[in-house]
Amino acid sequence: VPLRADAAPVEEPGWQPVGLEEAAARVESQAQRAASEHAEEVDAERAPEPSGVTVELDWNVALDKLFEIVFAGLAAKDPVWEVSAGERKGLSGAWAAVAQKYVKAPGPLAQAALATALVVVPRTLLRKRGKTVDVAPVAAAGDPRSE
Amino acid sequence: VILGASESGKSWFAKRLVDRLSAAKPVLVWDPQAEWAGPDADAGIRGARCFAGVAELCASLRAGPPAPGARLVVQSARRGDFAALCRLAYTAGNLAFVVDEAHQVLKADRCPREAEELMQVSRHRRVDLVLIAQRPTGIGPDFRDNKAECILFRMPGEASLQWVRAEFGKSVEERLRAMPARAWIRLT
Numbered sequence: 001v002p003l004r005a006d007a008a009p010v011e012e013p014g015w016q017p018v019g020l021e022e023a024a025a026r027v028e029s030q031a032q033r034a035a036s037e038h039a040e041e042v043d044a045e046r047a048p049e050p051s052g053v054t055v056e057l058d059w060n061v062a063l064d065k066l067f068e069i070v071f072a073g074l075a076a077k078d079p080v081w082e083v084s085a086g087e088r089k090g091l092s093g094a095w096a097a098v099a100q101k102y103v104k105a106p107g108p109l110a111q112a113a114l115a116t117a118l119v120v121v122p123r124t125l126l127r128k129r130g131k132t133v134d135v136a137p138v139a140a141a142g143d144p145r146s147e
Numbered sequence: 148v149i150l151g152a153s154e155s156g157k158s159w160f161a162k163r164l165v166d167r168l169s170a171a172k173p174v175l176v177w178d179p180q181a182e183w184a185g186p187d188a189d190a191g192i193r194g195a196r197c198f199a200g201v202a203e204l205c206a207s208l209r210a211g212p213p214a215p216g217a218r219l220v221v222q223s224a225r226r227g228d229f230a231a232l233c234r235l236a237y238t239a240g241n242l243a244f245v246v247d248e249a250h251q252v253l254k255a256d257r258c259p260r261e262a263e264e265l266m267q268v269s270r271h272r273r274v275d276l277v278l279i280a281q282r283p284t285g286i287g288p289d290f291r292d293n294k295a296e297c298i299l300f301r302m303p304g305e306a307s308l309q310w311v312r313a314e315f316g317k318s319v320e321e322r323l324r325a326m327p328a329r330a331w332i333r334l335t
Contacts, residue, residue: 015240015272020173020219023239024208030234031201034227 148291149279150307151300156329158182158247160298161279162192165245170216172275174243175236179224179251195220201231226252226259233261240272249278250285258287266290282307283314299323299332 018026149164151157162183165174176195181187184195195218198204204221213219221232229252236244244265246252253262266289269276278294280286284306299311302323312320315334322332 017241017273018239019212020208020235020239020242021212023235024205026238027231027235028202028205028209031205031228031231034201034225034231 148283148286148294148296149277149298149300150281150283150302151298151331152281152303154328155300155302156331157279157298157300159190159329160300160331161245161247161277162190164277165192165218165243168216168243168275172242172273173213173215173217173219174245175232176218176220176245177229177232177247177252178220178222179248181222183222183247184218184220185222192218192220194218197222199223200225201228201235204232205235230259230261233259233265236274237261237265237268237272240274242273243275243277244269245277245279247279248281249290250280250282253278253280253286253290255287255289258290263289266293283310295335297334299334300330301326301328 149157149161165176168174176183176192178184181197182189182191184191185197194216196207196213197220198207199221200223201221204219221228223229232244236242252258265274266276268274276290278286278290282302282304283291284304297315299319302308302311308320308324311323319332319334326332
């Protein structure tokens, strides 16, 4: 069945479907460039800036879900950490939203919390389609909460 | 637009939907997780041909026309491949284009220009777009809000549920909150 049987298409003036063979001929050079030049892979979220600790992540598990699990654990231990607005700007949206929900810590502590979260991710989540992500060091100087 | 958390059943639903699509139109599938066809597929779609990238797909298409209603699955995770596949759909017209894991490639701030252009003319060029994502906030509003039909599976996160409430009303949100896995709500 058509997906939209109730919605008759409004033709674009002057346009005719050309078929996939003809379209392939027109697009092939872009596709070849895509294969050779734009090799950046899609990812669920942006990774933190590279630094010290290496963690294997299962990209089949949505990262925000992953963080939700881990931050829920952190929050149960210490519910007073908070991510500042400035810190959120440095994180991708989904990560920041989850971090903000569960972790209250200014500045570097938020990074430390993220790093801690990655380090303590259960091994069961770290299988299949493993990719390596470098995250910030866990240590946040002088603050016992980073332990 | 098909929305739902991991393991909610949305992928299975989408595959069966594609199996039921008319054979009058070819179907392009963006499958970055290699789950729609091939050895790693779980309940994959019928009659699929897999390609590791759009260059490989184009080479195959140029060698000979696809069968009517062909299911052509591109299993790549390269952003450039997604842009090229959007351009192929835009140029060819008269097909169905399925984008799995759409939240990875159709975010408002990281969406390729080719996808935006395809969205703008999809109806005029008879392109049926099927977007599959884990949450409504993961895809740009141009794609999310121009839907003709929405299938909702269980979704985590207050932001997603708030979007459902704003879009479809409190009763739908409440039904969604209470819904088990593998159940869905269809809204037109």
